[in-house]
Amino acid sequence: MKFIEGGVCAAYGFKANGIHCGVRKNRDKKDVALIVSDVLCNAAGVYTTNLVKGAPLIVSKEHLKNGKAQAIICNSGNANTCNANGIEIAEGMANLVEKTMGISANDVIVGSTGVIGMEMSLEPFENGIDELVAGLAYNKSSDANQAIMTTDTKEKSVAVEFELDGKICHVGGIAKGSGMIRPNMATMLVYLTSDVAISSKMLEQLIKEDVKDSFNMVSVDGDTSTNDMLVLLANGLAGNKEIDSENKDYLVFKDALAMCTQKLCKMMAKDGEGATKLVECEITGAKDIQNAKIIAKSVIMSNLVKAAMFGSDANWGRVLCAIGYSGADVDINKVDVDFVSSKGSVPVCRQGSGIPFDEDTAKVVLLEDEILIKVTLGDGNASATAWGCDLTYDYVKINGDYRT
Amino acid sequence: MKFIEGGVCAAYGFKANGIHCGVRKNRDKKDVALIVSDVLCNAAGVYTTNLVKGAPLIVSKEHLKNGKAQAIICNSGNANTCNANGIEIAEGMANLVEKTMGISANDVIVGSTGVIGMEMSLEPFENGIDELVAGLAYNKSSDANQAIMTTDTKEKSVAVEFELDGKICHVGGIAKGSGMIRPNMATMLVYLTSDVAISSKMLEQLIKEDVKDSFNMVSVDGDTSTNDMLVLLANGLAGNKEIDSENKDYLVFKDALAMCTQKLCKMMAKDGEGATKLVECEITGAKDIQNAKIIAKSVIMSNLVKAAMFGSDANWGRVLCAIGYSGADVDINKVDVDFVSSKGSVPVCRQGSGIPFDEDTAKVVLLEDEILIKVTLGDGNASATAWGCDLTYDYVKINGDYRT
Numbered sequence: 001m002k003f004i005e006g007g008v009c010a011a012y013g014f015k016a017n018g019i020h021c022g023v024r025k026n027r028d029k030k031d032v033a034l035i036v037s038d039v040l041c042n043a044a045g046v047y048t049t050n051l052v053k054g055a056p057l058i059v060s061k062e063h064l065k066n067g068k069a070q071a072i073i074c075n076s077g078n079a080n081t082c083n084a085n086g087i088e089i090a091e092g093m094a095n096l097v098e099k100t101m102g103i104s105a106n107d108v109i110v111g112s113t114g115v116i117g118m119e120m121s122l123e124p125f126e127n128g129i130d131e132l133v134a135g136l137a138y139n140k141s142s143d144a145n146q147a148i149m150t151t152d153t154k155e156k157s158v159a160v161e162f163e164l165d166g167k168i169c170h171v172g173g174i175a176k177g178s179g180m181i182r183p184n185m186a187t188m189l190v191y192l193t194s195d196v197a198i199s200s201k202m203l204e205q206l207i208k209e210d211v212k213d214s215f216n217m218v219s220v221d222g223d224t225s226t227n228d229m230l231v232l233l234a235n236g237l238a239g240n241k242e243i244d245s246e247n248k249d250y251l252v253f254k255d256a257l258a259m260c261t262q263k264l265c266k267m268m269a270k271d272g273e274g275a276t277k278l279v280e281c282e283i284t285g286a287k288d289i290q291n292a293k294i295i296a297k298s299v300i301m302s303n304l305v306k307a308a309m310f311g312s313d314a315n316w317g318r319v320l321c322a323i324g325y326s327g328a329d330v331d332i333n334k335v336d337v338d339f340v341s342s343k344g345s346v347p348v349c350r351q352g353s354g355i356p357f358d359e360d361t362a363k364v365v366l367l368e369d370e371i372l373i374k375v376t377l378g379d380g381n382a383s384a385t386a387w388g389c390d391l392t393y394d395y396v397k398i399n400g401d402y403r404t
Numbered sequence: 405m406k407f408i409e410g411g412v413c414a415a416y417g418f419k420a421n422g423i424h425c426g427v428r429k430n431r432d433k434k435d436v437a438l439i440v441s442d443v444l445c446n447a448a449g450v451y452t453t454n455l456v457k458g459a460p461l462i463v464s465k466e467h468l469k470n471g472k473a474q475a476i477i478c479n480s481g482n483a484n485t486c487n488a489n490g491i492e493i494a495e496g497m498a499n500l501v502e503k504t505m506g507i508s509a510n511d512v513i514v515g516s517t518g519v520i521g522m523e524m525s526l527e528p529f530e531n532g533i534d535e536l537v538a539g540l541a542y543n544k545s546s547d548a549n550q551a552i553m554t555t556d557t558k559e560k561s562v563a564v565e566f567e568l569d570g571k572i573c574h575v576g577g578i579a580k581g582s583g584m585i586r587p588n589m590a591t592m593l594v595y596l597t598s599d600v601a602i603s604s605k606m607l608e609q610l611i612k613e614d615v616k617d618s619f620n621m622v623s624v625d626g627d628t629s630t631n632d633m634l635v636l637l638a639n640g641l642a643g644n645k646e647i648d649s650e651n652k653d654y655l656v657f658k659d660a661l662a663m664c665t666q667k668l669c670k671m672m673a674k675d676g677e678g679a680t681k682l683v684e685c686e687i688t689g690a691k692d693i694q695n696a697k698i699i700a701k702s703v704i705m706s707n708l709v710k711a712a713m714f715g716s717d718a719n720w721g722r723v724l725c726a727i728g729y730s731g732a733d734v735d736i737n738k739v740d741v742d743f744v745s746s747k748g749s750v751p752v753c754r755q756g757s758g759i760p761f762d763e764d765t766a767k768v769v770l771l772e773d774e775i776l777i778k779v780t781l782g783d784g785n786a787s788a789t790a791w792g793c794d795l796t797y798d799y800v801k802i803n804g805d806y807r808t
Contacts, residue, residue, distance in 0.1 A: 317520025
C-alpha cells in the first residue's frame with residue numbers, strides 16, 4: 001500500500017478537467033470541474049448535517065438513491081444555496097452533462113461552493129460545457145482540483161495504490177477545504193474515485209465508517225457549512241472480485257481509503273483559512289472512543305488554544321480548560337499534556353497540574369508548522385485524533401470581507 | 405427604577421478598594437480588590453460548569469454553603485487554577501481578611517482571574533492586606549473594578565435604584581470579562597451587591613433565574629473559563645420587609661437585577677477581547693425559549709458571522725448557516741433576517757432566501773459599533789437575545805501571546 005500521484009485520475013478509467021466558465025468574474029480562476037468515469041460506477045455520498053442544505057446536495061442525494069453515478073460536475077464561486085432557483089440550476093448542471101456526453105442526468109453528481117444566497121445562472125455552464133467536456137483527460141485531476149478551490153491556497157490531492165485479490169487497485173481524490181469546516185459531519189467537498197469493484201451497499205457503509213475518523217475530526221473554524229459533501233465513485237475496472245460483505249478485501253480497501261482521507265484531512269486543516277500551522281490533538285487513555293473524540297475536537301476547536309498556537313505559546317492551561325468544558329466524562333486530575341513537533345517534545349502538565357518547563361525549548365518546538373498536542377488521560381484505553389489549525393490575523397482578514 | 409452611579413458601592417453599607425499588591429509585576433496595575441459589607445449578608449453564587457475549576461471557586465462554594473458572606477477578595481494576574489497549592493492559597497486569602505478585619509474566613513468569597521497553571525504565592529497578599537483594608541471606602545467601586553480587570557479595556561460597572569415596600573433600594577455590581585467567555589454557565593467574574601433584605605434561599609433562586617437570560621447568553625470566543633463566577637451579597641440595610649417567597653417584591657427586585665446584569669452583559673460583549681463592536685442577536689417567533697436561545701447563541705458564536713461583522717459585511721448567508729447547524733428545531737424556509745443599527749434597518753433574507761438590498765446602505769448600517777441581527781422565525785411565539793462581539797485582528801494578537 002503506497003501513496004502515488006494522480007488524484008481523482010489515479011484509478012483506471014477516470015478522466016477530469018477544470019476550466020473557467022464564467023461563474024466567477026476573474027478569468028484567471030478555473031471555476032467548473034468535471035470528473036467522469038468511462039463506465040457507470042457504484043457510488044455513495046455523505047452530506048452536511050446543517051438544516052440549510054445547498055440545492056446541489058438535495059439534487060445529488062436524489063441522484064445517488066440508486067447507488068449509481070458516472071460523473072461529477074462542481075463549480076466554485078457560488079454555493080447555489082438559499083437561492084429561489086437553486087434546484088433548477090443544480091438540475092440544469094446535470095442536464096448539461098447529459099446533453100453533451102450522453103450520461104443520464106440521474107447519474108451526475110452536482111456540487112457547488114462559494115458564497116451563500118447569491119443568485120445563480122446556468123449561462124456560464126451552457127457557454128463552457130463543450131470546452132469542459134472536450135478537454136477531459138486521464139491526467140487532469142489537478143485542473144479539476146483548481147476549479148473547486150475557494151480560499152484554499154493549495155491543491156489537495158491524494159492517491160493510494162494497493163492490491164486486492166491479485167489485482168492492482170487505486171483510490172484517490174481531491175478536496176477543497178479552507179473555512180466553514182467543523183466536525184460533526186462529512187465536511188467540505190471531497191471527491192474520491194476508485195477502480196475497486198464493490199457493491200453500492202458496502203461502499204455506503206465504508207464511507208460512513210471512514211468519515212467518523214477522518215473528516216468528522218477536522219475543524220478549521222467551528223462552522224458547519226451548508227454545502228459539505230463527500231462522494232466516492234467506484235467503477236470496478238481493477239477487475240477484483242466485487243466486495244459485497246465485510247470481508248478481508250473490504251478491510252484492505254478501508255485501510256487504503258483511510259490513508260487517503262486522513263491525509264486530505266491534514267491538508268485541509270493545514271490550509272485552513274489564514275492558517276500557518278497544522279494542529280493535531282491526540283487523545284489516549286480515554287474512557288471510550290466517544291469521550292476521546294469529544295475531547296480531541298474540543299481542544300482543536302478552542303479559539304484560545306488556536307490563538308496560542310499561532311503565537312507559539314505553550315499555554316497548556318487553555319488545553320486543560322478546553323478538556324474541562326468539552327462535556328466529556330474525564331478525570332481532570334489524571335490529565336497529562338505534552339507539546340510535540342519535529343523539534344522535540346515538551347511535557348507541560350502532569351496529573352492536571354503544571355510542571356516546570358523551559359520556555360525557550362517550548363518556543364522552538366512550537367515554532368514548527370506541524371504541532372501535536374498530546375493528551376494522555378487516566379480513564380481507560382480509548383484514543384482519537386482530531387486535526388485543526390491556528391487562528392490568525394489572516395483568518396480574520398479573509399472572512400472580514402469575503403463577499404465583496 | 406433608574407440607573408445610578410456607584411457600582412458595588414451603590415447599595416447602603418458596602419465599602420470597596422483595589423490596589424497593587426504585587427501579584428502582577430506591573431506596579432501601575434491594581435491587582436487585588438476587596439469588597440466588604442458593614443454587616444453580614446445573605447449571599448449566593450453561580451459558578452463555571454467547566455470540569456476544571458479554579459481553587460477560589462471550590463473554596464468560595466464551600467464558604468457560601470450556609471448562604472452567608474460579608475466580604476469578597478479577588479486578584480487578577482493569576483487564575484490560581486491547576487496549581488498544586490491552589491486551595492491553600494485561596495484559603496490563605498480568606499484567612500488574611502479574617503486576621504486583618506475580624507470577619508470570619510468562612511464569610512469571605514475568594515476570586516482569581518488570569519493565567520491558568522502558574523504557581524502562586526500568598527506573599528503579595530500578606531504585604532498588601534493592611535493597605536487594602538485601610539483604604540476601604542464607600543465610594544471606591546471603581547478601584548475594585550480596576551483591580552479585577554485583565555485584558556478588559558474598560559471598567560464594567562452598573563447600579564440601579566428602585567423602591568420596595570416604600571424603601572429606597574439598590575443593586576449594583578462590577579464585572580470583568582473580555583476573553584474566555586461563553587454561554588452555558590455563569591460566565592466571567594461578576595460581583596453584585598444590594599441592600600435589599602432577602603432570604604438566602606430566594607437569593608439563590610433569583611440569580612439562577614437571572615443568569616439564564618443574562619450571562620449565559622453572552623459569548624466572546626466560545627471558551628468556557630475555569631474561574632467564572634457570579635456572587636450577589638445582600639445586606640438588608642434598605643430596611644424593606646425580607647423577601648422570602650416569589651412575591652411582588654421578588655419580581656421587582658428581579659427586574660432591577662436584570663437591568664443590571666443585562667447591561668453588564670452588553671458591556672462585556674462590547675469589550676470582548678479585541679472587539680470593535682457589540683453584536684446582539686434577537687430571535688423572535690421561535691417554537692419555544694430553549695430553541696430561541698440555542699439559535700441566538702449559535703449566531704453570535706459563529707466565527708464567520710463574527711468576522712463578517714468586523715468587516716461590516718452583510719453576509720447574511722452565514723447567519724442562516726449558523727441557524728442551520730445550531731441543532732435547534734426550526735423551519736429554515738420561514739427565516740427572515742434583518743441587520744439593524746442606529747443608522748437604520750436592512751432586510752436581507754425573507755423566507756430563507758436572499759432578497760435584493762442596497763450594499764451601500766448595508767455598509768452604513770454595519771459600520772456602527774452596536775449591531776442587532778434580527779431573526780424572525782415562523783415557528784411560534786418564543787424569543788431570546790444573545791450578546792457577542794466581532795472577531796478581530798486584535799483578538800488574535802491578544803491571545804497569540806497572552807502569557808509572555
